[in-house]
Amino acid sequence: MREGANGRRIRVRGQVQGVGFRPFVWQLARRLGIEGTVSNDAEGVLILARGAEVAAFEAALAAEAPPLARVDAVEGAPAEVTGAGFDIIASGGPGAETRVTPDAATCADCVAEVQGAGRRAGYAFTNCTNCGPRFTILTGLPYDRAQTTMAPFEMCAACRAEYEDPADRRFHAQPVACPDCGPRVWLERDGVELPGAWLGQAVEALTRGEILAVKGLGGFHLCCDATRSEAVALLRSRKRRPGKPLALMADAAVLARHVAPTEADWALLRDAAAPIVLIAGRGGLPEVVAPGQERLGWMLPYTPLHHLLCAAMDRPLVMTSGNLSGAPQVIGNGEARDKLSGFADAFLMHDRDIARRLDDSVERADPPMVLRRARGRVPGTLPLPKGFAPRQVVAYGGQMKAAICLVKNGQALLGHHLGELDEALTWEAFVQADRDYARLFDHAPEAVAVDLHPDFRATRHGRNRAEAQALPLIEVQHHHAHLAACMGENLWPRQGGKVAGIVLDGLGLGSDGTVWGGELLLGDYDGFERRGWLAPVRLVGGDLAQKEPWRNAVMQLDAAGLGDLADRLFADQPLGMLRMAAARGLNAPLSSSAGRLFDAVAAVLGICPGGQSYEGEAAMRLETLAAGAEDADAYPFGTADGALSPVPMWQALTRDLAAGTEAGVIARRFHAGLAQVFAGAARGLVESGQAGAVALSGGCFQNALLLRLTTTALEGLPVLTHRTTPANDGGLAFGQALVALARLESD
Template sequence: MKEAQGFIRVRGQVQGVGFRPFVWQLAREMGLRGRVWNDAEGVAIEAWGEGLDRFAVALRSRAPLLARVDAVEVSALAGEAPAGFEIVETRGRGAETRVTPDAATCPDCAAEVRGQGRRAGYAFTNCTHCGPRFSILRGLPYDRAQTTMSAFAICADCAAEYADPGDRRFHAQPIACPTCGPRLWYEVGEAEVEGDPIALAVAELRRGGVVAVKGLGGVHLACDAANPAALALLRGRKRRPSKPFALMGCEADLARVAVLVEADLVLLRDPAAPVVLVASRGVLPEGVAPGMASLGVMLPYTPLHHLLLEAFGSVLVMTSGNLSGEPQVVDNAEARDKLAGFADGFLMHDRDIARRLDDSVERAVPRMVLRRARGRVPGVLPLPPGFPARPVLAVGGQMKGAVCLVKQGQALLGHHLGDLTDALSVEEFHRALADYAALFDHRPAVVACDLHPGYAATRAAEAMGLPVMRVQHHHAHLAACLGDNLWPLDGGPVAAIVLDGLGLGSDGTIWGGEVLLGDYRGAERVAHLAPAPLPGGDAASRQPWRNAVMRLDQAGLPALADRLFAGHPLAPLRAAAAKGVNAPLSSSAGRLFDAVAACLGLVTGAQSYEGEAAMRLEALAGPEGPGYAFGPGLDPAPMFCALSADLAAGVPAAVISARFHDGLAQAFADVALGLVGQGRAKAVALSGGCLQNARLHRALVAALDGVPVLLHRQVPANDGGLALGQALVALARESAEAAPRGLETC
């Protein structure tokens, strides 16, 4: 009887994750002969022997931890079987396979660093299950020569591990040891200091100093999170008066400063090792996160971080090494040049960072991604059913820049690039466009962008010489939420509650608090917050009191505005608004949050960072309960009248904040519920930057009880997810199906 034989193609995130040694071990276990190799499409296998079907199933069901198997395809194979099963060299070049994101140090490597072997105390220990990937990658296929590790020649001991299919470092491209790998040192004033680098850095941190720590995707600034003077020093040097700092600590240390529920721990321990927003215990100084009830915490995710945290013995601030608003510093020369005035010492190494990757920021309960970056990118997302596989590029918006590439039925939503109002962030945006195009061999047929002609991303799209698809800002939010939930192309219309800061509407006005009815191809604006002027234009986004004056005046409460904001130039503000001079009307939910926060005195002047007023208002909010009523047409005037009465009655600010959150949620939910009840919508989608507010998120979900609700889970609800939505809208409009009748295309 002729033995079974077959060619097996495995597609997905299968390179740089130990997949070939896994295949080798599995084949030996099942008594198969053949060979396995990497190529431009993923992993290829030729196999002879009984049980090929069982083998193919196990390739998916027993895949390595970091692998993501999209498909296992089996086809006919001719030829003679080799004597055994072997791993052969990579064949061909190209970029048809997925790239593995950087992964946190695995337990085996962490134990090795703490042990007595040749990698004891070595800050760059890694294996096929952990370590740098995307941050060191320069080209595909993923081989050492295509990474920044190419500068380090492998020693004999590492070479033996690298060549042994039974070793967990078999073909681990960043493999290294103290003999042959990157080196760590501590320097002050651009001069290396003799001694143990970790001990020197810890000594400075314990003195209350600031240390620049070169990590995986960039340089952090670290200080003692329990030292008020150190926090004040870092804030003064970084010019960051109140924006919360991220924290890093060992699990037991984090549990002493934050309330960690099981879902938090699961997310913290994920190989992506994101910053996770958790409830604060209130034991750290106010300077860590002024006015906040939550902390952003992460576990050490490289051996260097493990060594530093274990030697320090407590929680450290670990914030981006940059001047506020600028991109994170990544290389040694740049660190010395830009951070000399920030840091008292530098913990440096000589492994180059191929691309700057900020830390991802996420929440476990309710599940949400606020910033998609290190550890998540370049992980891809499947396209929902019914979408064509045409290559598309989408460039996102102005804030929280990110690009999206669609190729082979998958969407690659790129890493966080910052706000494109900053010139250096714009440079990063253009660098990312070129980087992704080259790395993934992407040749788009169309480029999608925002309607706003002044956005840097829109201007870039228009300069590419490709057909341009302009997508309304809030329609893109709707589509991103649908895509995050794999809503089919022809899944039918949904009611989308889209609450954010500002976005240019299809009617030329500024939107920001909408209920849309539609799908990927088009959407109709069926309801929105009653608009109010934005006096001073962009100044209204920076200074919440401006929005409060306009909303109070609309509610017939100018005397309250006069009393609350007596120190501000109210007369010229009102005159400009009355004449419509630099005071465009807007339905922005973000500015409504600002107005309420200003009425409660949470931010009296200008915000020191984007969203400060709204975040303080969220942190203040008390338990859920009946909320303030809004008027017909989602008019907040009755809400402000009730708020005014509560202020006069001395109602606590926490109660007022809660009543605002719950009233806003109920008002929008009622509109969406009506659309579902009328049969016009099949579900409700929640999107926009305001949905980062966990208090509002919970209130909306509770108010929508009984109907299907679509929530963001892998894609940011904020503008970091816009590019995915733009790409899906472009693909939907390019599809053979005609747009549904009765829907006005945004």
């Protein structure tokens, strides 16, 4: 300690604002007899402390932090500390160096109040420092009530007393409110508010089989009774969503009556993020909830409004995004009346504005993976691996499952799921999110990273920004970005050496101008070599090849010399035109896509050959079919000069079809064969010393069976997988940002 210094100046960095960190520090200081002050500022939490137990005090800041806090660093230095007692002082000036807290599900204490008899009994906006809205109501930094959508609601004397008491769990809980001073809920029909109690009215409507538009935390849901097949079918018809699985919400007791979650499932369901969790078992619910799927997406109620509704209904509810399929979720009351009136019979409204739309996150506990990163996870940040300089970069991801990534101060903020950018309203949401993140986090990039594909809207957007601001534009090959994202999530060091990347997805522009999608790469953040690939076939019809699996099946069978089987299976399709286009190369690029190979196998087995009602439907149904079968011998694949040929697989599959082998066994053998041929090639790179580990990335690895079979085939090797970032294109921007940082440092 320098001469004259009698205390410590302590900086706490991380997710430490809006989580009750200052009252925690105040209580800790009182317990240990520490004098000084604590405040929020642009860099996190700043503490001045002195006392005999100051060392223990400093150590406890991370060890005993509040439930929602994420402490990245505690930095202490000698300092002169004056004054008596320990005080919480006002926040410092504006700035965006600290982390913003994601929205958090209602805590047990607040649920008890809502279900109890006190002044917040039945109140739909009960919250405290351990729960409630954060990012969805935030309009600026630092995180204070005046910079949230709670600003119009002036606190009553009782709420103000809680807010100002450091010993109260509502101390500086910015959304604190009660029925006397906070937002309110009502039910309306045809734009007219109905008199009376909203909860009873909502229950009556749902019990009659009606569809409700329910305003939640990050947007509206469309809700109906999940046990009534006619209500679910009506919702599907109105929303034009014929087959895509619908999310379900129920309280823990009701959920347990329908399915049997594992301990890992329960842990994820009860996480503060409250994601949709994929759980095995249909639980007696109608097939129309999730046609052809064995796993259903469940979530627990995560706001008091949801808790009240679920408890009153005492049965599972469909709770799906309030939008037309493909369009962004609706967030405003007027917007809901305008856009959802054709879907909903009534509207469950409230008057607290939503600052930004956030879909529900979708996750799986085993094997663990985030499939859609959104509410509850964003804007949580990811640490960068060792060796990266703390520079600022923005990356714009791809065309599908769009998400933006900002890098600043050694952290990556991977933004929320936005959707497919060919949808006009999603594009508007993308542009708005770009402005929103840049403003909210005071971000000034040194470079812009984009996908190699020149026609992706995200790529054009990034190019325009780079030109307008005279910034370097860094183009990143699609599958290299996938590889880098997986390496980065696993904190593979900047100088950690090369990794063998098995990257399996739908499509991405390759560096040779063809369409890639079934790749074995050897690379690091700086670059890559293509060491293996699925033997390419023609994708005839452009986007139609992704929507109509029969097209891929015909091209695969023709390439395997099995055109006669294609003629029999797809006799009702325009085979002559398809083959003519393929022969002439008309809108028929060569592709090594693993996703389209899945579609082809599904089509041969009769799974939606003529068309998919949503992206990935054929592959998801094929996985469900395979998962229900016993382990079976893997189909063989050929290997020659880097090309991994499915011709032997098709020949064996054809023999199984002729022998009457069960479709589930065929599907299982295909999964096993694909896993083994790629795992074998990757193993060779590791065992020869060319790679230090194997990374598994790309949307096909959302397939839990394929992921398990591949990791089993790689047993004994270091394997990197996605857990907290999506393996699909939702994680692409993170990988692009890491590649961009590496190139900036290499220049």
